[in-house]
Amino acid sequence: MTTTDGLTDRLARLKAQRQAVILAHNYQTGEVQDAADFVGDSLELSFQAARTQAKVILFAGVHFMAETAKIISPERTILVPDPNAGCPLANMVTPRELAERRREHPDAVVVCYVNSSAAIKAMTDICCTSANAAKVVASIPADRPVLFIPDQSLGQYVAGQLGRELILWPGYCPTHHRILARDVRELRAEHPQAKVVVHPECTRDVIALADAVASTSGILRYCRESQAREFIIGTEIALLHRLHKENPGKTFYPASPLADCPNMKLNTLEKLVWSLEDMVYEVTVPEEVAGKARRALQRMLELSSPPAEVP
Numbered sequence: 552m553t554t555t556d557g558l559t560d561r562l563a564r565l566k567a568q569r570q571a572v573i574l575a576h577n578y579q580t581g582e583v584q585d586a587a588d589f590v591g592d593s594l595e596l597s598f599q600a601a602r603t604q605a606k607v608i609l610f611a612g613v614h615f616m617a618e619t620a621k622i623i624s625p626e627r628t629i630l631v632p633d634p635n636a637g638c639p640l641a642n643m644v645t646p647r648e649l650a651e652r653r654r655e656h657p658d659a660v661v662v663c664y665v666n667s668s669a670a671i672k673a674m675t676d677i678c679c680t681s682a683n684a685a686k687v688v689a690s691i692p693a694d695r696p697v698l699f700i701p702d703q704s705l706g707q708y709v710a711g712q713l714g715r716e717l718i719l720w721p722g723y724c725p726t727h728h729r730i731l732a733r734d735v736r737e738l739r740a741e742h743p744q745a746k747v748v749v750h751p752e753c754t755r756d757v758i759a760l761a762d763a764v765a766s767t768s769g770i771l772r773y774c775r776e777s778q779a780r781e782f783i784i785g786t787e788i789a790l791l792h793r794l795h796k797e798n799p800g801k802t803f804y805p806a807s808p809l810a811d812c813p814n815m816k817l818n819t820l821e822k823l824v825w826s827l828e829d830m831v832y833e834v835t836v837p838e839e840v841a842g843k844a845r846r847a848l849q850r851m852l853e854l855s856s857p858p859a860e861v862p
């Protein structure tokens with residue numbers, strides 16, 4: 552028996568004892584993904600959080616994702632394995648800065664990428680994820696200005712897709728911006744048959760080289776359905792775990808080995824066990840913030856299709 556098997560057995564016992572479910576983001580390490588009841592993007596995980604009957608949700612992702620689960624499912628106990636797993640993109644907008652920007656654009660509808668704090672969501676009109684950003688923006692009447700926060704790259708991509716001008720915020724994901732157009736060109740020269748599939752948090756230069764641009768769930772779908780055998784993947788490298796697992800005959804190359812999010816990787820199998828043993832670290836959101844943030848999230852969920860599977 553390996554150490555991992557021992558931890559996995561212990562985790563299974565603790566899960567039953569605590570009546571817990573483990574939700575893991577697509578960017579978690581392979582061993583954390585394999586220990587989870589459900590793996591997905593933040594939209595899919597939000598639906599799972601809304602539907603689960605478990606008493607405890609152990610959320611392996613970064614802080615804003617666990618906060619979202621708490622906002623959507625306030626009656627559940629939400630735990631995170633490591634309280635230091637934050638999101639630098641989410642930290643690129645503060646309530647004071649957003650209030651100032653809203654005063655400059657009083658007519659604007661504020662669309663907020665879920666990679667943001669609960670306090671920011673509470674100040675916005677509707678949330679979006681990378682899987683539904685274009686649909687959310689398209690739902691806003693064409694004569695209303697849209698302030699899109701905080702990811703500039705995703706905002707630029709959506710603006711281009713819809714042919715609509717958006718007021719953008721200068722936020723970005725440091726992990727996705729590690730992927731350079733030069734990396735993609737070099738890999739494409741080595742693997743001319745490969746399709747280039749990238750996340751919309753990548754820079755404009757990288758997006759311009761892609762055959763497809765999609766959220767993590769969209770990348771998984773594209774690679775599953777494509778007739779191609781080789782793919783260059785421009786997103787956080789842990790997505791390759793699911794890509795390999797779900798497509799045994801296909802080959803995947805990470806666009807850059809540097810696209811490795813240090814926050815996502817703070818969660819480990821050991822910390823999942825500690826978390827359920829000690830019932831730490833609980834995530835809470837004050838109700839006056841949660842109530843307003845819930846409205847923005849619910850508007851998004853009403854526009855989106857739920858995934859089929861429920862743990």
Ligand code: CIZ
Pocket residue numbers: 576577591592593594666680681682750765766767768
């Ligand atoms: O929406 C998410 O979960 C993020 C952060 C990326 C993606 O495309 O899944």
